[in-house]
Amino acid sequence: MLAFNFFGATEGGLFDINATLPLMAIQVVALTYILNSLFFKPVGNVVEKREKFVSNNIIEAKNKLSEVKKLEADLMTQLQSARSEAQRIVGEAENESDKLYKEALELANNEANASKEKARLEIESQTSAARDQLSKQADDLSELIVNRLILEK
Amino acid sequence: MFFNSLLTNFAALEVGQHLYWQIGNIRLHGQVFLTSWILLGALLVFISLGTKKMENDPKGLQNLLEFLWDYIRDLARTQIGEKVYRDWMPFIGTLFLFVFVSNWGGALIPWRLIKLPSGELGAPTADINTTIALALLVSLSYFYAGLSNKGWRYFEYYVHPTPIMLPFKILEDFTKPLSLSFRLFGNILADELVVGVLVFLVPLILPIPVMFLGLFTSAIQALIFATLAAYYIGEAVEEHH
Numbered sequence: 001m002l003a004f005n006f007f008g009a010t011e012g013g014l015f016d017i018n019a020t021l022p023l024m025a026i027q028v029v030a031l032t033y034i035l036n037s038l039f040f041k042p043v044g045n046v047v048e049k050r051e052k053f054v055s056n057n058i059i060e061a062k063n064k065l066s067e068v069k070k071l072e073a074d075l076m077t078q079l080q081s082a083r084s085e086a087q088r089i090v091g092e093a094e095n096e097s098d099k100l101y102k103e104a105l106e107l108a109n110n111e112a113n114a115s116k117e118k119a120r121l122e123i124e125s126q127t128s129a130a131r132d133q134l135s136k137q138a139d140d141l142s143e144l145i146v147n148r149l150i151l152e153k
Numbered sequence: 154m155f156f157n158s159l160l161t162n163f164a165a166l167e168v169g170q171h172l173y174w175q176i177g178n179i180r181l182h183g184q185v186f187l188t189s190w191i192l193l194g195a196l197l198v199f200i201s202l203g204t205k206k207m208e209n210d211p212k213g214l215q216n217l218l219e220f221l222w223d224y225i226r227d228l229a230r231t232q233i234g235e236k237v238y239r240d241w242m243p244f245i246g247t248l249f250l251f252v253f254v255s256n257w258g259g260a261l262i263p264w265r266l267i268k269l270p271s272g273e274l275g276a277p278t279a280d281i282n283t284t285i286a287l288a289l290l291v292s293l294s295y296f297y298a299g300l301s302n303k304g305w306r307y308f309e310y311y312v313h314p315t316p317i318m319l320p321f322k323i324l325e326d327f328t329k330p331l332s333l334s335f336r337l338f339g340n341i342l343a344d345e346l347v348v349g350v351l352v353f354l355v356p357l358i359l360p361i362p363v364m365f366l367g368l369f370t371s372a373i374q375a376l377i378f379a380t381l382a383a384y385y386i387g388e389a390v391e392e393h394h
Binding site: 013014015016017018019020021022023024025027028029031032034035036038039040042043044046047049050053 | 168169171179180181182185186189193197200201204207208209211215218219222223225226242243244246247248250251277280281282283285286287289290342
């Protein structure tokens with residue numbers, strides 16, 4: 001029998017150690033098993049399941065976010081290339097239309113010059129013809145005048 | 154006359170008296186078991202109510218129990234380490250809950266109103282048997298943890314930085330359970346005695362702050378006991394190179 005007697009008592013006292021000690025130890029060990037199956041395991045399962053769920057969701061969300069960022073970057077480069085392509089096309093079209101405009105202008109100028117030249121030549125020929133006719137008529141007239149003067153004398 | 158009746162009614166401070174139960178030729182402190190059964194019964198009822206319908210979105214009691222679980226896990230994890238804390242979490246948690254429930258139950262429930270033939274009801278942790286039982290369980294646990302995790306290499310711990318440490322480390326194996334048990338026992342018993350004496354001297358109002366202080370001490374002692382137990386186990390399983 002374990003019994004340390006302090007405070008002068010033959011039985012009892014503050015430091016009365018007896019079979020309460022091993023029985024209490026057994027009780028605590030039993031309590032550990034009971035609490036393990038009643039509290040620690042079930043609550044742990046629920047909490048850890050939720051933690052896994054949350055962390056999986058976070059990982060998934062991060063993956064999705066990175067995917068979105070990648071797609072965004074992709075789209076940006078596509079947009080950039082499309083923009084530069086458009087610029088190139090617009091520039092080409094401008095050059096072409098400029099060229100066409102110049103060609104058309106030249107053609108029109110040439111045509112105008114040609115028709116002007118033609119008109120000038122025609123005017124010249126008609127002028128010379130008219131002048132010829134006029135000088136012929138003047139000759140006729142002068143001949144007529146001369147004849148008449150000669151006749152009157 | 155009046156004073157005498159006060160004395161017998163309120164202030165029967167029975168230090169070191171026990172309600173003895175005789176079973177065969179072993180003797181037990183009945184009041185310790187009575188209070189511990191009542192308190193542990195209440196704890197188990199509380200826990201079974203809280204875990205009856207576990208849901209993914211916790212409600213009510215489940216919230217509280219999950220908070221408690223998380224608190225105990227953090228305690229075990231920080232002291233024991235990531236690798237083996239899972240194995241020891243139920244033990245650390247049980248120590249914490251047992252000490253906490255015992256301390257608070259002893260402080261909050263007016264046990265003195267229940268008359269026993271001898272001794273009086275109170276916190277189970279105010280009995281030296283209980284605290285020594287807990288402390289010895291902690292000692293066994295850390296030996297078991299060290300030996301099961303590291304085999305015979307566990308004893309390298311005794312000569313760890315230098316062999317000069319050997320006598321001190323051996324001495325520690327005795328001082329650890331001694332300090333664990335006496336710290337808890339002394340704090341809780343002292344708290345009960347202080348409240349008892351104050352209630353005897355000034356039955357009104359004045360003991361209330363001391364009672365609150367007692368509640369604070371009780372909670373702190375539970376935390377200290379569990380933390381130290383976890384720390385000792387962590388020390389035993391720690392790998393040092």
